[in-house]
Amino acid sequence: MTQSARIGRRAIGLAPIDDAIDHVRGGVSGRLILEYGDYECPYSRHAEREIQRVERRLGDGVRFAFRHFPLTEIHLHALAAAAAAEAAALQDRFWEMHELLFHRQHALADHDLRRYAVELGLDLERFDADRGGEAVLGRVRRDVRSGEGSGEVRGTPTLFIDGVMHRGGYDALTLLEALAR
Numbered sequence: 001m002t003q004s005a006r007i008g009r010r011a012i013g014l015a016p017i018d019d020a021i022d023h024v025r026g027g028v029s030g031r032l033i034l035e036y037g038d039y040e041c042p043y044s045r046h047a048e049r050e051i052q053r054v055e056r057r058l059g060d061g062v063r064f065a066f067r068h069f070p071l072t073e074i075h076l077h078a079l080a081a082a083a084a085a086e087a088a089a090l091q092d093r094f095w096e097m098h099e100l101l102f103h104r105q106h107a108l109a110d111h112d113l114r115r116y117a118v119e120l121g122l123d124l125e126r127f128d129a130d131r132g133g134e135a136v137l138g139r140v141r142r143d144v145r146s147g148e149g150s151g152e153v154r155g156t157p158t159l160f161i162d163g164v165m166h167r168g169g170y171d172a173l174t175l176l177e178a179l180a181r
Contacts (some may be wrong), residue, residue, distance in 0.1 A: 001176045002166055015146040016080040017108050018172055021139075023094050028062025031179045036147045038156040039101040040075035040108060046170070047157040053172035054179070062179060066098065067143035069156050071154060077108035080131075082140045086167045087131035089139075091122050 017024060017032065033051060037044035043071070051064055070078030081101050088097035100116045101108065117127040130136050147153030152165045161164040161178055168174045 014150040014152070014160060016163075021142075022065050022067065023089065023098070024063055024065040026035070026055060026063035028057045028063070030058065030060055032063045032160075033166075033175065034063060034067065034160040034163075035181075036067050036069035036153045036156060036158040037074055038069055038071045038078045039085070040078040040105055041071060041156045042105070044157045045102045045105055046060060047159065050170055050172045050175060054175045057172070057176065058179070067146060068140045068146045069144055069153055070140070071156060078121070078152040079140065080113060081105075083131040083136050084116070084127075084142075086136040087127045088117065088120065088122060089135070090130050090143065091126065093120050093122060098122050168173045 004144070014034075017034065033054070035051065036045060037047065051135045055062055055064060068082040068166070070074070070082045085094055085101060088094055097116060097120060100119070104112070109136075112139050113131075116122055116125065147158065150165075152158060152160075157170060159170055159175075161175075166175075166178055168178060
C-alpha cells in the first residue's frame with residue numbers, strides 16, 4: 001500500500017501517539033500498532049497475546065501502544081481495571097499491571113486489583129488514592145475520547161496500524177501480513 005493510500009484511509013479524528021502520555025513499547029522506528037482495548041474483554045486479551053507474538057517476531061521493527069476503551073455497559077470491572085493500570089503507571093509499572101490484568105481478567109474486583117498492586121510492589125496507599133483520582137480518571141477519559149473522536153472505535157479490540165484502522169483479523173499472521181505492506 002502506498003503512503004498516499006494509507007493517508008487516504010487514516011482515521012480522521014485519531015489523536016496521534018504522544019510518547020510523553022501514551023503507553024508505548026518497542027523500537028521508535030518500527031511500524032505502530034495502536035490498540036483500543038478493555039481489560040475485561042476476552043477479544044482484547046486474545047489480541048494482546050497475538051500482538052506479543054508479533055513483537056517477539058519483529059523485535060524493534062514494531063511499536064505497540066495501548067489506549068483504554070472500557071466497555072462499561074457490558075464489563076462491570078473494565079473502568080476499575082483501566083484505573084488500576086493508570087495508577088500503576090504513576091509508579092512506573094503500567095506494563096506489568098497491564099499484563100496481570102489481561103492474564104487474570106476473570107478476577108478484577110477491587111480486592112483483586114489491590115492484590116495485584118501488592119504483588120507488583122506498589123505503594124498500596126498511593127495506588128488506592130491514585131486510581132480514584134482525577135489524574136487517573138482523566139487519563140482514561142482521554143483515551144476514550146480519542147477512540148470516539150476517531151469515528152472508528154466502537155468496540156474492543158480496535159486496532160490501527162500507522163494510524164489506519166486495521167480491518168482484518170488480529171491473529172499474529174494477519175497482523176504480520178498487514179505490517180509487511
